Amino acid sequence: MERKLKQKKGLINMNVYGKYFKKYKLPFLVAVFCVALEAVCDLLGPTLMSNIINSGIDQGQLSKVYYWGGLMLLVTAIGACFAVIRNILASNVSQRMGADLRYDLFEKIVCFSEQSIDKIESGSLITRMTNDTSQVVQFVNGIMRIFMKAPITCIGSIILASILNFRLSLIIYGIVAIVAILIIISMKLSYPRYYKLQKAMDKVNLVVQEYLIGVRLVKAFGTYDKETDKFENANAELMQKGISSQIVITLVSPLMTLTVGIGTVIVILIGSRMFSLNQAKPGDISAFTIYMAQILTSLIMITNIFNTFVRTKASTARIKEVLDCDEDFTDSGxxxxxxxxxxxxxxxxxxxxxxxxxxxxxxxxxxxxxxxxxxxxxxxxxxxxxxxxxxxxxxxxxxxxxxxxxxxxxxxxxxxxxxIAIVPQKPMLFSGTIEENIRWGNNKATDEMIHLSAHKAQADFIENMSKGYESLLGSAAVNVSGGQKQRISIARGIIKNASxxxxxxxxSALDAVTEAKVRESLNSKAKGQTLIxxxxxxxxxxxxxxxxxxxxxxxxxxxxxxxxxxxxxxxxxxxxxxxxxxxxx
Missing domain, CATH: 3.40.50.300 (P-loop containing nucleotide triphosphate hydrolases)
Structure with a gap:
């Protein structure tokens, strides 16, 4: 089997996700282009509204109201079309990229060396393949849908507001500077909290996984309370880490809203004064108010962008840790x-x-x-x-x-x-039929070879089951006994016909008579196979x-x-x- 994955370096950059962005480069760029045009359409709205008021309503020219109003509806409709296109592309690309990333992660795990297996717990690997990749998918979807739109709208609103009235726009510059400081503080405080949140989620998954694997042992020893307490502690830790990770954005968002709200009030107050001095038109003040609302929406969106970025950064670090793990010693040859x-x-x-x-x-x-x-x-x-x-x-x-x-x-x-074929000390069988589990040792095996291997392993009990070799095994083969598991596992090792x-x-789970029969059948095999x-x-x-x-x-x-x-x-x-x-x- 060709090893497709090699060592990868980097964080949220082209080194980690580069091949995915390259693969979906065209739809990604088309989506970004649509987002940019949609943002332009949104930015034209307040300016067109200003023209309706200044050229139409204020001058008493109804034809100008119809003209600028119709143009405003046309621009809005065009923006809606661009929004539909980028939504379709964003959903398609992000989901396909998520599928590719999960596939590559699984392929990497399949190639893990024993050191890598020992390094990262199975519960953590499951979280990284599900929760962390979902976070990356959400981030990519956001980039193509709204993350690009927010800064374009924010910067565009500032520029257009400056063109309308430079003196009033100075208020906007001050508001944006304050909000930028709040965003930087939010990022610095959020990253370590989100990383700890993912680690806490690992712990919850591990506790649940261990319980499901050892559920019969828990029942046998009656340790329900101990397992419940263990889960309660892990769940409480996850809750606390979740609260801790959200508290920063919970505090920052109202401060941003308050800051922009104060800025809007200042714009109206100063705008009213300038209007009374005939230094500003009513349409300009109206447009400024709308631009302030757009800036507020954009800034809140940008905060959410950085919030998502911080979570994605933590998830990417964990994904990178998997991709950087050592593989088996040599490539296929x-x-x-x-x-x-x-x-x-x-x-x-x-x-x-x-x-x-x-x-x-x-x-x-x-x-x-x-x-x-x-x-x-x-x-x-x-x-x-x-x-x-x-x-x-x-x-x-x-x-x-x-x-x-x-x-x-x-x-x-x-x-x-x-x-080399090995029958491990703890037999590991997979969900599926008994035939599929035995054929796992040799996917080219015929039915006759499967039956012969089962006979040599003293697994004749299979034929007495209701569906014979088509009988289904549950997860970890919980519906057969320990001795039956071992005999199916031995049959799987025999059918490989390795040297x-x-x-x-x-x-170990077989009685002395059955073990002797298995030993005799293995010794009766044609000379040439070494038995350890x-x-x-x-x-x-x-x-x-x-x-x-x-x-x-x-x-x-x-x-x-x-x-x-x-x-x-x-x-x-x-x-x-x-x-x-x-x-x-």
Whole structure:
């Protein structure tokens, strides 16, 4: 699969959203052009009104009233047409851009390295893909609809008012300066509050997500009150952050309205004085009043623009954080067919952002294609880490891992994972049919291959279900048992027919008889596939060709069951605890 997304830099600029603006450049420019013409039409209104009063009503010429009035209606109609066009374009472009952004974010998340997955919580990723992208869509829509119109109307009103009467327009300059100061203060105070608001929203999403995942555990332990309190705290924090983010604009908007209102009163008072001195016409004063109203509306709109800009800036920073996350180590390349020869050569590895203590210390072992290897040891001994390194979720700190004689660092990610199938410790099934979940391991699999894989995984229970392989699984497969989940997951791993199959404690929910049948069916496969079984059970490990015994990241034993019983004390202790104790019982 071609990696389309690379590292991105920038904030609300062309580096982050550049390709989207480039893609929709023409409709965007047309919309901006329509907005500009609509604003011009609105600006002509007060001037035409002034002509109606000065040339028509004041002079008693009804024909001039009809002329300028008709022209005013025509200009208004033209402005309405431009408004309809820019609304259509704005809605279309903003929604398409939002869809593209969500797609790119999801594609980036699909390519996340393990470090990136560990860095950003799933609840936060959901918020960024939904709420943050919606904020960007709203901002783009606003730019094309009203955000461009507000400054044009404001500046145009000031210019036209200055042309009508320069002395009266000095009042407007003072009002605009005061409002500009209020806007700057609003921006500086709002940004950190909106960023904290988005973080609080992340927390609410995470609490809800954790509850939905563990709803059965909550019911089993009866911890409803604890979960309710957790949500109440997160919800209260979101409410407080929401109030905090809105309080600035709540205070600034009335101050702006008051400032412009005082300016309008001053214009009327001074205009009346100038009219009495025959220094201003009544139409000019009327036009000035309308221009002041337009300026007030524009300034309030500009405040909302900057308010939205601040929220979008916070959302963009969070989106950028996702886009800047590391991807898997290499791009796609030629997919090589590898055999199951595996060699770990003096491997040392510590998890990034962890404690710094190596999870694997100077680990060396090898296994030939077609052999089976069992990895056993206490919890936290580094067993699953071996699987993660083989799949190259992480890179080793030192040493080498060879597959088929190739250093896996020199292979493309797709080559490595094409030749390895894994059945994880916690089976993850997706909503859909059982057939779709098994075919997920090989999308070219036939029905016969699916049925054969399910049979080898001892998943014959599927045929007894009401709809068989077409039976639907709910979210996280909550409508089947733990053992059934594991067998479907094993069937999915088998059907991939990879040269290396890893079972990461994949039979822990199976009884001894069923596990033995699964083991026998896997061992009966044609030679050539390397089987790695990570297990806590000595009864499972003892049937493998080789057994690797791990303790605290160190290899403490490697060989057959008989060799380890003779030479490895830890393995003997595990055997005595699990096998001999059960016999005595």
């Amino acid at each position: 030629e997919i090589k067919e590898l055999n199951g020869d595996i060699e770990f050569n003096s491997v040392v590895f510590a998890y990034p952002n962890g404690s710094g203590v190596p999870a694997l210390k100077d680990l060396s072992f090898s296994i030939k294609s077609g052999e089976s290897l069992a990895i056993i040891g206490p919890t936290g001994s580094g067993k699953s880490t071996i699987a993660w390194l083989l799949l190259r979720f992480y890179d080793v700190n030192s040493g080498r891992i060879l597959v088929n004689g190739y250093d896996i660092k020199e292979l493309s990610i797709d080559s490595v994972r094409h030749n 290396i199959l890893i079972l990461d404690d994949a039979t 079984t990570i297990t806590q059970r000595c009864g499972t490990a003892m049937f493998a060709d080789k057994i690797l015994v791990m303790d605290n990241g160190v290899k403490v034993g490697y060989g057959t069951h008989d060799q380890l019983m003779r030479d490895c004390e830890i393995y003997r202790d595990i055997y005595k605890t699990q096998i001999e104790s059960s016999k005595e019982a």
